[in-house]
Amino acid sequence: MSVRQSLLAILDQGSCYGYQLRAEFDRRTGSTWPLNVGQIYNTLDRLERDGLVTKGDTDAQGHVYWEITDAGSAEVRAWLAAPVERTTATRDELAVKLAIAATLPGVDVTDVIRAQRRATLAHLQELGRTRPADPEGPEELAWSLVVDALVFHAEAEVRWLDHVEQRLAQYPRHTIELATDRPRRGRPARTVR
The missing domain is CATH 1.10.287 (Helix Hairpins)
Structure with a gap:
């Protein structure tokens, strides 16, 4: 799940401050992927570093509004147009x-x-x-x-x-006994099947 692209997509709709972005993300996903405000601001800092958002106005309460750049909007369009990649490596x-x-x-x-x-x-x-x-x-x-x-x-x-x-x-017998060979230091060699 890409928090980065999700936040960009929300900002493409209009400028928001950090906590507002979190609330918008929760509204749109039913809070199934909990984000903390620190994660939001870290992501915003990286997006700013990458030229995808800029800091905008600050309101009377001190909220800094973030705005998407043209490059950020282009990234949103590319993200929405591309399929989600499924990898063959399992970490399930x-x-x-x-x-x-x-x-x-x-x-x-x-x-x-x-x-x-x-x-x-x-x-x-x-x-x-x-x-x-x-x-x-x-x-x-x-x-x-x-x-x-x-x-x-x-x-x-x-x-x-x-x-x-x-x-x-x-396969009633599927137990694997510990190998008697001791591995050498470093990564084990890959076996080709």
């Missing part, structure tokens, strides 16, 4: 957890899967309670899009957990 904590658990002796990975499935199904129920049934305005629509994505991800996770359980049943 659940996938790594199950891969490790499946190869450890004495671990009942089925219990690990069932615990995760229960948590994911509970999360789905919670999402169902918070999902707007029929968005009445732009804020509800934005929030429903985020909730829909979370629901689809959770449903896919349940399907994937079912798949993992079936795969593990095909």
